[in-house]
Amino acid sequence: MQARRLAKRSSLGSRRGSAALQPPGPAPAPAREGALPGLPPPAPGPGPGPAPESWRPPLPPPRSAGTGPPRAAGAAAAASSPVLLLLGEEDEEEEGGSRRRRGLGRVQAKPRGGAEEEDDDEEDEDEEVVVEVVDGDDDDEDGEERFVALGPGRALPKGPARGALKVGSVKREMTFTFQPEDLKRDSSKKMSHQHLFPLAMEEDVKTADTKKANRVLDHEKENTRSICLLEQKRKVVSSNIDVPPARKSSEELDMDKVTAAMVLTSLSTSPLVRSPPVRQNEGLSGSWKEAGGVPSSSSSSGYWSWSAPSDQSNPSTPSPPLSADSFKPFRSPAPPDDGIDEAEASNLLFDEPIPRKRKNSMKVMFKCLWKNCGKVLSTAAGIQKHIRTIHLGRVGDSDYSDGEEDFYYTEIKLNTDSVADGLSSLAPVSPSQSLASPPTFPTPDSSRTEAPCAKTETKLMTPLSRSAPTTLYLVHTDHAYQATPPVTIPGSAKFTPNSNSFSISWQSPPVTFTGIPVSPTHSHPVGTGEQRQHTHTVLSSPPRGTVSLRKPRGEGKKCRKVYGMENRDMWCTACRWKKACQRFTD
DNA sequence: AATGCCGGGGT
DNA sequence: ACCCCGGCATT
Structure with missing residues (x-):
């Protein structure tokens, strides 16, 4: 063909000048180089x-492409949650990732064969990576340091704090600095709530929503504050590998694994790969800010603090009063469980670039708002599953979800500057990059209720997703x-x-x-x-x-x-x- | 005039 | 699908 073209062209010699000299023979390539x-x-x-x-390797742009939020509350998580666990290597990120993703589809399926990878082993041990977030202000330093220490060698080279979540498999108690008083306070608080909930529940289903809302409001400030603190000071006070075997259904297990895998995938894949898409996101960073505030919505009540594991497994505790109907409207766009999973999957599959949002130094975690349960997972799916199985007691039909879970967890954003900082030093910053960074601290409006949040996101989402670099x-x-x-x-x-x-x-x-x-x-x-x-x-x-x-x-x-x-x-x-x-x- | 590209046609 | 080119828009 080349030959043909050449020949053809050479016939046009007059027009192209030198070309005519080329013999229409083969090997145009060499000739071209010479030329x-x-x-x-x-x-x-x-x-x-x-x-x-x-x-x-080129651009591990530190910047933040804050695409994060774009994805609906749920999905965003998976992508953005940078968090935990880090794989030692990134080699198979692609393959491994897709594999895992595929796995997601069939969570039920048997966990992959034994020695797939290193992280498998780890997961076996700490199937559930839990981060207990404590609302302590003063202890951050200490806590953080320890934190880092936990992830021996495996911790992210940069961003020790968050990255280190991957803590070894060791089960950790909250041995952190915060004073005993705090604990007492917390626990007492919890107790009161414990009583409060059932009562509320019994009262009236109709008023339930209102009640919840009120509660939300009540704690919103507190919570917001906490979040702010978290973000600004980057306070992950403690990490905790919580493995109460009793309460784990195999499903949940798998789920967590998958989740973890997903996170890992996104983690390892995101920073380095394909910078182009990232930038695109940046272009949209404007909207990011808006959306950014969203995820951190904190309808949560200040039930941070550690919780007695034993508590969590108690399905008998009545769920906060809410009729499924009441909130269904909110989550209209996403069909319950599968929908979310799909979203996540697709997120990983198509919106690969998005994960990079984490570069904006905000890590999104999902915190269980269930009383006495401060569980924090890195993915929406995970937390949902957690809630569904643990709190809602829907073990059997774990696949089914009426979306109720959505109300029982919230997203919290953790600042991961450390990572970003490290990265930032690596790459020169372009104007566009700098643009993206501001959204990093949308703190003030970070407190919203989930519902509006969901709405907003859907709105934002559509255009974004459409424009997604996919x-x-x-x-x-x-x-x-x-x-x-x-x-x-x-x-x-x-x-x-x-x-x-x-x-x-x-x-x-x-x-x-x-x-x-x-x-x-x-x-x-x-x-x-x-x-x-x-x-x-x-x-x-x-x-x-x-x-x-x-x-x-x-x-x-x-x-x-x-x-x-x-x-x-x-x-x-x-x-x-x-x-x-x-x-x-x- | 040179370029860049679309629309359309030929194989 | 690959390749080419007329012709228009832009520079």
């Missing part, structure tokens, strides 16, 4: 290493016009003002005719705004004549410019075909 002494060799073929390597890289590679190997663009770096865009720069824009608001990313300062607006338009009114929406001619260099007519061979296919350039998109 471009000045230009960087367009690494032919799907380049050996470069592809994977180039985009991976298929980005896929598109990139799949695109019909994109014939040239990714590597080609060493040149692109040359063209980008910002050195930190590396070869990636051209990659992200896969831009996609789909009308995705891509690439604030690029360093190509030009045109981006323009383009984005354009795309937005598309979003707002997808069904359109399409005619007038001609792509606003890219500003960047195109193959033609870069390589010149003489080297048309080096053009991207699209360019050759007079289509929108796929290589130097802007």
Whole structure:
């Protein structure tokens, strides 16, 4: 084919000048290289290493692409919850991740074969990674330090605090610094509540909601404060591997494993990989803030504090009064259990980039609000499962969920600057990055009730999810016009003002005719705004004549410019075909 | 005029 | 699906 084209072209010699000299024979490739002494060799073929390597380590952008919230309360969790456990390695992140994800679908399925990975073993021991969050102000330092100490070697290189959650399998009591008085206080508080709940329940189902609301309000301040403290001081006072075997159904076990796996996956995958999508998120960071506040909603009552494990397993405790009906409206968008799982799964599958949100240094955890149960899990699914099985006593039909669980847990955000900081030092910060960072402390409005929160999120979600980078890289590679190997663009770096865009720069824009608001990313300062607006338009009114929406001619260099007519061979296919350039998109 | 790209046509 | 090109819009 090459030959053919060449031949053809050579026949046009007059027009193309030198080309005519090329014998229509084979081996155009070598010839082409020779032709471009000045230009960087367009690494032919799907380049050996470069592809994977180039985009991976490059930008562990610290920044926060706060996509987090975008995902509904539930799903966001999985993706964002950075948290715990870290895998020793990231190698198989891709594969392992997908595997696990798949696993998610069939939670019931038997836990994977014995020696799959290292973390399996660990999970066996600490199936449930629990973090007890205590509302203590003064002890943070101490607590934190210990915390770190816990995760021997396995702790995240940076972000010791949060990362270290992976604490060994050891079961830990809250040996932290907080004073005994605190404990007493807490426990007494708890006791009172304990009595309070049943009573309330008996009172009247109808007033139940109101009651709950009130309670929520009552503790909101307190809770908010706590959260703030948590965020600002990064206070995870203690971690606790809580493994009361008795109360664990095998299902739950599996679930937790899966959950953990998911978290791990997202954790290990997120930071390094594919920066392009991240940036996209950043572009949306504006909305992030809004959404960001959401998850930390704290309808919780201040039942932080540790709890006697034995308590948790007591299904007999009446659930806080709430008729399923009352809140169903809120969660309309998501079908109960499966829905959430799906969401999570899809989140991982398609919104891969999102996990990177954690870079914004906020970690989302899910805290069980059940009285006396301060359980904190890293994923919504996990917490739901927990609530469902432990508190709602729905062991048998664990798959079924009327969404009630949603009301019994809340999201809390933990600040993970430490991680971010570490990362930030690694990569130069671009303006867009800095933009993303502010949302980091949306503290003030961080307290909301779940319901509104859910609504908000759905609203936000839709557009976001639509614009989600989802298929980005896929598109990139799949695109019909994109014939040239990714590597080609060493040149692109040359063209980008910002050195930190590396070869990636051209990659992200896969831009996609789909009308995705891509690439604030690029360093190509030009045109981006323009383009984005354009795309937005598309979003707002997808069904359109399409005619007038001609792509606003890219500003960047195109193959033609870069390589010149003489080297048309080096053009991207699209360019050759007079289509929108796929290589130097802007 | 040069470019970038869409729409459409040929194979 | 791949390839090419007329022709329009933009620079």
